[in-house]
Amino acid sequence: MNKNNKKYFIALTGAKKNVGDFLITGRAIELLEHIAPEYEYVLHPHWEKIEDIEFINNSEGIIILGGPGFQMNMYPGVYKLTDSLRDIKVPIHTLGTGWKGVPGDKTTERLYHFTNSAQQMLDTMNDTTAGMSCRDYQTKRALINNGYNNVTMTGCPVWYDIESLGKKFTAPKEIKRVVYTPAQDETFSEQSIEVLGFLINKYKNAEIIVSFHRGIGVVDEFTPKSDAENTKKLADKAEKMGAKVVDVSYNRAKLDFYDDCDLHVGYRVHAHIYFLSKRMPSILLHEDGRGNGVSEALESPGVNAYKLSRLYSNIFRIFNKNKGVLSIYRKFAFKVNGNINNDMERIINNIENTNYQVFDKVSRHIDKQYHVMEDFIKKITKKNVGW
Known part of the structure; x- marks a missing residue:
């Protein structure tokens, strides 16, 4: 509940265990309070229903804080909200929310299809004055393909570390500390070990720190046994290979040591974005459309951890908006990239040979796009838009 009798928004957070979700929540609230400090932002877990309808309807609206929330079953599969959306009389907004397209190519965009209940929620958000805010162009295209055009790519x-906005990128003189984030998906477990070996060999004089965003080896309410066993295997292997292992789950402050590192390489999207937002270099390995989306949107360095059959991609591209066909496409077209280290060598050599120039471009892109995010927040908080 709001504490100071201020007008308030309900801010839906996805922060459970993954430190990336805590980072999203923290940065989103900092942006909102920076741009529209006259409101209070009351956090509520998006996986729990909001039982108090009066609390909802006395608010200025609901804001979904980032995350891959534009999933095909987003309501009520991701966002519980209430039993009936008709009970909600205030606007529902997204703030830099993304899709979860797997594998994540143009064919996935075409086949991506929302359930009927998800469409009810999307219809509600599409009809607001501000519309929806998304975090990349793939998400925007998937939404438009499903008939939702009131979308802003913010x-x-x-992306937006307020203290870093406007700062220039400075290329590292030497790589002394590398953060490596392995894949969460067990499909990429062996590949994650292979990439770690590549980095240890590539940066022989650097400290390699393997960072686990969702914990290591512990089964809990957010972590199934198979996931815990996989992270434990990866951590044990990393230590045997001579790397340092850290668990950064549950607490955004655990990421502070990233500021003293020189480079991030890995699969975790929000480790990648954290480094870029701080004007530090990062290379992302794409597990799916979440990774592809950010690399396209920021024009930042990335490598696909998977390979797709061009034949199947062309065949399945004739279909449109079909969840069942998408499932079949994944099964037949998707395989793990067996040449990942060659791809990594090529992209790192290019970055080094151009003295990291691509990251200066990324920094300028973030600064430019910040004004789009700022304008969107002003719209949803009714600032200077003719309300």
């Missing part, structure tokens, strides 16, 4: 809230 970028993810984590």
Whole structure:
């Protein structure tokens, strides 16, 4: 509940265990309070229903804080909200929310299809004055393909570290500390070990720190046994290979040591964005459309951890908006990239040979896009838009 009798928004957070979700929530609230400090932002877990309808309807609206929330079953599969959306009389907004397209190519965009209940929620948000904010162009295209045109590509809230806005990127003189984030998906487990070996060999004189965003080896309410076993295996292997292992789950402050590192390489999207937002270099390995989306939107360095059959991609591209066909497409077209280290060598050599110039471009892109995010927040908080 709001504490100071201020007008308030209900801010839906996805922060459970993954430190990336805590980072999204923190950066989103910092943006909102920076741009529209006259409101209070009351956090509520998006996976829990909001039982008090009066609390909802006395608010200025609901704001979904980032995350891959534009999933095909987003309501009520991701956002519980209430049993009936008709009970909600205030606007529902997204703030830099993304899709979860797997594998994440143009064919996935075409086949991406929302359930009927998800469409009810999307219809509600599409009809607001501000519309929806998304974090990348793939998400925007998937929404438009499903008939939702009132969409602004603002970028993810984590793009915007307020203290870093306007700062120039400075290329590292030497790589002394590398953060490596392995894949969460067990499909890429062996590949994650292979990439770690590549980095240890590539940066022989650097400290390699393997960072686990969702914990290591612990089964809990947010982590199934198979996931815990996989992270434990990866951590044990990393230590045997001579890397340092850290668990950064549950607490955004655990990421502070990233500021003293020189480079991030890995699969975790929000480790990648954290580094870029701080004007530090990062290379992202794409597990799916979440990774592809950010690399396209920021024009930042990335490598696909998967390979797709061009034949199947061309065949399945004739279909449109079909969840069942998408499932079949994943099964037949998707495989793990067996040449990942060659791809990594090529992209790192290019970055080094151009003295990291691509990251100066990324920094300028973030600064430019910040004004789009700022304007969107002003719209949803009714600032200077003719309300």
